[in-house]
Amino acid sequence: GESVGLHLPTLSVQEGDNSIINCAYSNSASDYFIWYKQESGKGPQFIIDIRSNMDKRQGQRVTVLLNKTVKHLSLQIAATQPGDSAVYFCAENRKGSQGNLIFGKGTKLSVKP
Amino acid sequence: NAGVMQNPRHLVRRRGQEARLRCSPMKGHSHVYWYRQLPEEGLKFMVYLQKENIIDESGMPKERFSAEFPKEGPSILRIQQVVRGDSAAYFCASSPVHDPGPFGPGTRLTVL
Numbered sequence: 001g002e003s004v005g006l007h008l009p010t011l012s013v014q015e016g017d018n019s020i021i022n023c024a025y026s027n028s029a030s031d032y033f034i035w036y037k038q039e040s041g042k043g044p045q046f047i048i049d050i051r052s053n054m055d056k057r058q059g060q061r062v063t064v065l066l067n068k069t070v071k072h073l074s075l076q077i078a079a080t081q082p083g084d085s086a087v088y089f090c091a092e093n094r095k096g097s098q099g100n101l102i103f104g105k106g107t108k109l110s111v112k113p
Numbered sequence: 114n115a116g117v118m119q120n121p122r123h124l125v126r127r128r129g130q131e132a133r134l135r136c137s138p139m140k141g142h143s144h145v146y147w148y149r150q151l152p153e154e155g156l157k158f159m160v161y162l163q164k165e166n167i168i169d170e171s172g173m174p175k176e177r178f179s180a181e182f183p184k185e186g187p188s189i190l191r192i193q194q195v196v197r198g199d200s201a202a203y204f205c206a207s208s209p210v211h212d213p214g215p216f217g218p219g220t221r222l223t224v225l
Binding site: 008032034036042043044045046089091093097098099100101102103104105106 | 117144146148153154155156157158161168169171172204206208211212213214215216217218219
C-alpha cells in the first residue's frame, strides 16, 4: 500500500503486479509533463512524457495519464519487475519556461520478488 | 555517443572552501541546466545556460553561487565559501534545444 509521512511516499508491490504512481501538479499553465526514474546514486532517467493536448500516452510497459481538470498525473507500470524498484518523480514544465522543470517530491517503488 | 558527463562524482569540502562542479553536455547540445537535490526530495531548478549566456538563473541563491558555460569546455557551477547546507547532489542536464534533455549522473557534495 501507499503511505505518506515525513519521508518519501512508498509503494510496495509484488513482482508481476501492476503499479500506479500518482502525482498532483501545481500550475494549470504547465503544458508538458515528464516521469523520471531515479535509482540510488544515479541521475534521473527519462521514462515517458506527455503534452497537455493529450490525456494518455503509452510506452513499453508504461502508461501516463493526464487529468487536467484536477491537475493529476499518473504513471502505470505493467507487470512490475524488481528492476523497476526506484524513486519515481513527476516533473512539469510551465509554458514558456524553457526547460525549467518543477519536480514533485517522488514516490519510492519497492518490488517484492 | 557519450551521455552527459559530470565530475567529480563525489566532492568533499570543509566549510569556507570553494566547490567547482563540472558538466560536459552531450555532443551537439548547447543548452545546459543545473539542478540541486536534497536527500529524499525532488530536484530543484537552479540555472539554465546556453553557450556564453545565462538564460534563466531564477533558482540560483543570490550569494556565493555562480555558473558559466564558456564557448569551449564544460559548464561550471561554482560555490564559494561553502556551508553545511550546500551539501546535496547537483545534477546537470543538456539539450540541443530549450526543452529538457537527459541528466548526468550528478556530483555529490559533502561539506564538513
